[in-house]
Amino acid sequence: MQTAMTRKEVILSAGALRTPPILEASGVGDKDRLQQLGIKMRIDLPGVGENLQDQPNVPLLYTGNLNVSGTAPYATFLTAAQLFGQDVEDIAATTLSSIPSWAESLASSSTNNLNTSAIKQILTLQHKLIFKSNITIAEILTSAAGTTLLSAFWLLLPFSRGSVHLASTKEEDINAPSIDPNFFQVDFDLQTQMAIGKLAQTFWEQESVKSLHPVPIPGRGLDDNATDPQWTAFIKETFGPNYHPVGTASMMARELGGVVDSRLRVYGTENVRVVDASVIPLQVSGHLTATLYALAERAADIILKRT
Template sequence: MNTYKSLQFLLLAYLATARGDTFDYVIAGGGTAGLVIANRLSERSDITVAVIEAGDDVRQDPGVQSIDFLFANFNASINYQYPSVTGPELGSRNLTYRAGKALGGTSAINGMVYIRGDKAQYDAWEKLGNKGWNWNSVFSYYKLGERFIAPSSAQIEVGATYDASVHGDSGPLDNGFPFIISNGSFYDKARATWESLGLGPITDLNGGDPRGFVAAPQTLDPEAGVREDSARAYYTPAEARTNLKVIKGTVKRITWASGSGKQAVATGFEYVSPSGAIIKVGARKEVVISASAYRSPLILEASGVGNPKILKKLGIPTKVNLPGVGESMQDHNIVAMTYNLSNNITGRIGYATMPTAQDVFGSKTSSLAASTFKKLRSWAKALSATSDGAISPSAIERRFRIQHDLIFNKNITIAELFPTNTGDGGLLEQFWTSMPFSWGSVHLSSRDNIEVPSITANLLSTDFDLDMLTAVGRLSQKAYATAPLTDLIADNSSPGYTKLPLDASDEQWATFLKANALNALHVVGSCAMLPKELGGVVDSDVKVHGTRNVRVVDASIIPMQLSGHTMAPVYGVAEMAADRIKASWK
């Protein structure tokens, strides 16, 4: 009887941790970046690749295909929704962080806006210690992956301008303008208003100098009128390959080779199947974590890679001492106001206004640059303290100095103002700041719960971030109170001029912003590509420090915020990372 029970127990244990197949490369996550990597690695027929993805294949879902994006149409079944830890800066409000739970990841559920950011921001990556990562190198991969569809004459009439030299024309990712772009009633008036405020029209957002007013392209197929996500662009052309397999499941942790050495060696992943079984899948060459800026740090921590202080509290033995895991989480700070229209706007509004610090602060810019520079050290000390010293104050200060230089000396764009017509006689004016000094973190909440990250937002934790968002908000208000854009505006319905008048004080703005500022869902940095001494998690070959064959490729490795929407940089980074991985084959 005892023998029988022992055999039964062993059988159940085996079934609970069944071993799956073995591949050359196994990718945790079939999202925006994961499918780029899967496509590029599986181009060679003798290399086998597996992608483990928890979400469904939603390529035929009408809601996903639609380019008529509305935030109200978020489908919870294909959206991860992670709450943040409450913080005093926002009046103890919880924020919600979203990510796509589907093949294609967040590219299947986002607003499709494609903006790369400023040239100097990418060049700063190399200055931070990432050899070969700069605007010119990433720009070449942007063009490699893109199939830009030039606007029609009708679209050009309403502002859909472009510079053909900054776009690719034969890549897998369709990018262009929707045929339902707004009629001229908004474009003409908005263009004239912004020009009167010193932000004239530019030809193309994506050439490295996005300052000004312009129509923003989107990841869509204008001819078919459907969304172009990573699944449609990168998986559809590759899914018939016999050396590429998609496995349904949720990756929990890396499995490691036994023995000791200077570098940890991964043998594969352990994942949970839809039925709840725990299955191990092997990797002969490498594992690639591409599970989002929220989940990639969790997989590393669950595998013993991270801050030993955090791992000890979770009861996880330290495999690789890497305190930067989950730190340096950066997002754009966003606020929205609503206006009632005196004349309804048809079609879609897709226009972005991108200002610099000089545009936002005017004559105060120089004095503000000097006063904030003196505060960098204290900000760095405070941020280091929030992580119990995971990243040293001196490392954070070095990174802050480069960011400060970008804002005040390199004249990068520091904000975006982006209106959306609501379809019911209203206009939603969103504005956000692009390079805040308030960084958060994301960590594993418990040893075996990969589904619930512990997110500390830390928004508006420096006075300058509040000042910057206030100044951008004032610029937004000013635009909608300036002719000829005023011809379209009946009233400000939210928050309303009684609550936030055009001459509102700093105190009134602070009250409004602390009650209404949100995360823009443009999260980067939680597995930053940096030297280890600066709080980095991966090196310039996107390999995790202290490991021989573990890579991370997604938004989490972008080391500092960009002025662009995160999706576009992720595509460029993934294309370049794929080449870095392939270079190791030689």
């Protein structure tokens, strides 16, 4: 590792998967973890690298009787009410009652770097956004290329939380952090992913597209009469990250596991700010680009002391 010194402002913009390892290599993080790595602790911030959230992406693939060079995909966004229909109130109640046990499980998997009370508050806020504010929670991306038809789908607001940490101080490990996305630890995420997939599948059953004769590709698609166990197995075998990671240096109160304050400054420092997706404490209902543009503009105002 190399050490860089500065007399002025430090702006860390390495992204949600690289910012935490850099902080840890600099002595900012959970004291026990730093001690195990042989790194001198400068600031004890247990939330560094915790609260990782990404969206699980599952592709449904079909062959069809067409051959195109490519078409622009179109996206469908759904709220919980649209996805669950008449069952939404029952699902909302069941989800709310499950939050305490989810919080305990997530706190345990974080080696209690995030406490149960803090996670419960965060998940309750997320529940309110989903079931009261009615923000979108699902996205389906439909496209065609060659003879392949695709519906990729994902849950926008997972309740599961993972982590990313510095694996060791060896030179070869600095750029290869230990990443545990912890997908589907919370059963709501898997059940919702299944509901999105079933809805995505109905698109290819519509009369207007039946002329394409979509046939599921073995191992990459499912028949119309697939059972819930078959859906569960399919999702777990085919999903991957959506590459929208957030939350690993969250802008939250320090006692809740936050890493930066409302001015993007790392707690315990005077001149270190984080400006990337790691500071976003909850997933967003869409893609990150526009949100990060806004974050960067806000950071510029703060740094230039215009606000």
